[in-house]
Amino acid sequence: MARDTLTGGRIRERRLIAGLKQADLARQVGISASYLNLIEHNRRRIGGKLLLDIAHVLGVEPSMLTQGAEAALIETLREAAADAVAVAAEVDRADEFAGRFPGWAEVLAGGHRRIASLERTVETLSDRLTHDPQLAASLHEVLSTATAIRSTASILAETGELEAEWRDRFHRNLNEESRRLAESSKALVAYLDESGGDDSRRGVPQEEVEAFILARGHHFATLETGQDEPNDLVRDAAQLTSPAARTIARDVLSAYCKDMRAMPLAAFLDALRETDANPLALAGIFNVDLAAVFRRLAAMPPGVPGSDAGLVVCDASGSIVFRKQIEGFALPRFGESCPLWPMFTALSRPMAPIRRRVSQTGRSAMVFDCMAIAQPIGTAEFEADPLFQSTMLILPVKGEDATGKPVQPVGSSCRVCTRAGCHARREPSILSEGF
Template structure:
């Protein structure tokens, strides 16, 4: 039932809430109780002066009766109920109009579930692939084993010479300190508390934090200024500077405004498509325009760089879903791939992706060629009309609930598959 046809349901709900009898309201607005009964059961339309009179008697705005629940609330309920029978889904407007309070509760629960699913995905990714976590756990367990071994010697029935006893006690004290420090650092790392986290970041995480704080756009580099940096940040800045020289900001932005086709832009500026994809992801954000995401990997499948975009989660460690065009491009180096994809989940927005793989390092005809794949991720509300359908993809197999996927590498930890 259309939302505009539910005015009667809202009038009945508001009248019941105020404790007013049907006959009393009908008398005040100058209609018969039988006619009001038809209106309240959505069998007669209402508008104009009669709607204004009823709104006045019920002490509400007329728009609250004619429009009811906001479109965003109804849309959220549709997302929450996307797996139920279509006949039930068609009644979501009626439900929102009759019970706006319960509808708000369901919408809030749906949003919380989505946030919790994202948290589970992030923690699972970190617990599964984080090299620091693996090393720290190994250190803690090794130290605990050493303490137990030393303690068993001291607590044994055999006599220990004073010199050796003092040595064992010193070892026990040092191991206990190591255990306390290692456990404390591990807890701080997992909790994300204090200043410890900043000293425990991997080089890739440091680079991503550096860029995220600057919105992935570096005006000082665009202006040709020298920026002091080390490690991964310095390497990224050198590449950013080369891309900015090849694709100057103002002319490139003007060209993008005419059309966002990476292959055409590459031909126009005489560069390779991968450079265009990276440059598109580094442009300054524009108000009202959704930002784009970028991800790169090498031939091993490990992600080298991530610029996340809302609705398209990217694992922080290890490899991602093998169905991503990012990996498909590795099968056809230097051949651009365009694909519309949609991740699993109830809210599942669609994205337009452009991907291309090409050699990054050439060591000669007889040497090893290092291949890098780049994928640009554009939200649907920026990409324009994407037509119907999309390639289903996931984040990583461990947290992907999609059943029957031929590319699955391991069983999902999510109990319910869709």
């Protein structure tokens, strides 16, 4: 049912909530009860002064009668219906449900948002427990020390007669290992406490670099204007606490400057308008490779076409070496990604640009255009195989553009992907059987 035909139903629901009889409301706005009855059953259109009078008597904004619940609430209800695969919900009546029962609609939408938030938390924690190198090292230290203490204690308990020298040595070992266990346990707890509420955790060089770039919105205005050099930004960055992180950041900024010189910002913005942000056309205008165009598009200032794009770069092993997050497309922080991403397909077809329309399984169900290309990096050498790097640009598809083309379903990683019957699955999903 169209939204503009539901005004009568909303008037009826608001009247009942207010405890007014139909005749009372009709009398207060100066119309007959029979005419109001036709309006409430959506058999007469309403607008102008009469709508304003009814809204005033009911104590609501006129927009609540004409528009009903907000579009965001309707969209959330539709997402909830799409995720309820075991039950066929009346998606076409979501607007009517929200208009007639706004309280229940908010409860349902809030529950859906809460479930989505918990699933993201499970995904993050699972990813972290499986692949976080510092957490793995800390747990290994705790377990190794506990094993050493258990071994020493068993020797003391099972050996009847020990020379005083050996007994003292074992006691000393127990004391030292106990201290070591206490220190490693405190370090583990401190690490978990420090990183529990901070997505940009420290301790891993790649994460420090990501936090450094994210803090500047992936766009370095002072580099564009020539006010700073890469070394200046790296030296003054509070996020870069380790030599390894500073080295990686310096390499990233050097590549940024190289792209910036090949595609100056002012000229690139003009070309964006002329080509409607077509990467192939931009590569031809500036005589650069596609990967450079992808990187430049993802580094645009806010409000410019491409500034909302995501970017992922991986090496020939499939390890992600650079990422720019985009809403609705989950990028694992650690470990393996979905092998169905076009970025990995590009590795099997070097130098061939690939474009796919994809949608990640999950509650957002957003659609994206992914463009990828694998290109050799470094200097060519005789008798040496080229090293390839794959770059993937992720562009959100909005509105009517999201329909009409085939969409390939993909995931983020197998462990948190609910897609059934996937031929690319490496391991069962922890979400497949629920909680």
